[in-house]
Amino acid sequence: MSGILDSVNLRTQMVGQNRLELLLFSLETSQRYGINVFKVREVLQCPELTEVPRKTSVIKGMAHIRGETIPVLDLSEAIGRNPVPADEERSCFLIVAEYNKRTLAFLVRKVDRILNTNWDQIMAPPAEIGSDNYLTAVFEYENKLIEIIDVEQILADIYPTPTEVSTEVANEDVRQVARQHHIMICDDSQVARHQMQRSLESLGLRVTVAKNGRQAWNLLKDMADRGVDVTEYFLMLISDIEMPEMDGYTLTSMIKSDTRMQNMHVILHTSLSGGFNVSMVKKVGADGFLAKFNADDLASVVVKRMQSLEKH
Structure with missing residues (x-):
C-alpha cells in the first residue's frame, strides 16, 4: 500500500x-x-x-x-x-x-x-x-x-453548472455568424457532451457529437473518403483527452497526419489540471487547450475561431 x-x-x-x-x-x-x-x-x-x-x-x-x-x-x-x-x-x-x-x-x-x-x-x-x-x-x-x-x-x-452563454461573450451579431457553422464535439462523458452541446446550440451552431476518439476518427475518415473537405465542413473539433478506445492525443495526431484533414482546427479539453496538458497539446499538434467546463470559456474559443476566419 x-x-x-x-x-x-x-x-x-x-x-x-x-x-x-x-x-x-x-x-x-x-x-x-x-x-x-x-x-x-x-x-x-x-x-x-x-x-x-x-x-x-x-x-x-x-x-x-x-x-x-x-x-x-x-x-x-x-x-x-x-x-x-x-x-x-x-x-x-x-x-x-x-x-x-x-x-x-x-x-x-x-x-x-x-x-x-x-x-x-x-x-x-x-x-x-x-x-x-x-x-x-x-x-x-x-x-x-x-x-x-x-x-x-x-x-x-x-455542483450544477450553467450552460447559458453570456451576452458579453456572444452578442446577436456573433450568434448570426455562428448559424453558418458546424462543430464536432467528442467526449465519453454523457454530461460533458450535453453541457457542450447545449451551450454551442444556444449560439446557433450545428453540432455533431462523437462519444470517443475512435468514433470521431471513423466519422471524419469516412467523410474524407467520400470526398468531403472536413476542414471546410467543420469550423473546428473540440475533443476530450481521456476517452475509451482512442484518447484525444491520438485522435489529434491521426488528424494532423492525414493530408486531407491536417488543417482541421482542433481544441483539446480536459478536466485534468496542470501544465502537462498544455505541453502535450503542442506536442500532438492541437491548436489549443481548454479546461472544461465553463460555457463562456467554451464560447470564447469558438468566437475566436470564427473571427480568425473572417480576417482571411
Whole structure:
C-alpha cells in the first residue's frame, strides 16, 4: 500500500501515447473501480474530517491537507450505495483529485494498485444498460470487469453548472455568424457532451457529437473518403483527452497526419489540471487547450475561431 501512496505523483508524468494508468480502488463491495492517475494528486489515509452544514450527505466534511482545505465526497454514497459510517472513516482512504479547476477528495474503502494499460483496452459500457448510471467505461482485468465511474456526472449533480452563454461573450451579431457553422464535439462523458452541446446550440451552431476518439476518427475518415473537405465542413473539433478506445492525443495526431484533414482546427479539453496538458497539446499538434467546463470559456474559443476566419 505504501508503494501506491508514495508513487502516484511520479506516475502522473507519464506521456500520453493512447496509454493510461488506472488507480484501482473499491467501495463497499469487492467490485473494483478505476480512476485515471492523471486526475489524482495524491492518495492518503483518511484524516479526521471537519463536519459542515450541508444539503447533501454525499459531502462528508472537509479535510485540511498540506495547507489546503478540501471537501470530501463519499464516493459510495454518490453512486447510490451505502455511505461509509462515521466511525469507519479513519480506516478508509482519500483520493485527492482535480476536476474542472476544482480540488476535492473522494472517500473510498480500499486502494488496490496502479494498472498500466492502453486506451484501446478501455471500452464504453454496453448501450443496453441505459444512460441512467454513473458508468463511463469498463475494462477487463483478471477475468473481471473494472468499472470506471463518470465523476463528471457525479460532480454535475452535486455542483450544477450553467450552460447559458453570456451576452458579453456572444452578442446577436456573433450568434448570426455562428448559424453558418458546424462543430464536432467528442467526449465519453454523457454530461460533458450535453453541457457542450447545449451551450454551442444556444449560439446557433450545428453540432455533431462523437462519444470517443475512435468514433470521431471513423466519422471524419469516412467523410474524407467520400470526398468531403472536413476542414471546410467543420469550423473546428473540440475533443476530450481521456476517452475509451482512442484518447484525444491520438485522435489529434491521426488528424494532423492525414493530408486531407491536417488543417482541421482542433481544441483539446480536459478536466485534468496542470501544465502537462498544455505541453502535450503542442506536442500532438492541437491548436489549443481548454479546461472544461465553463460555457463562456467554451464560447470564447469558438468566437475566436470564427473571427480568425473572417480576417482571411
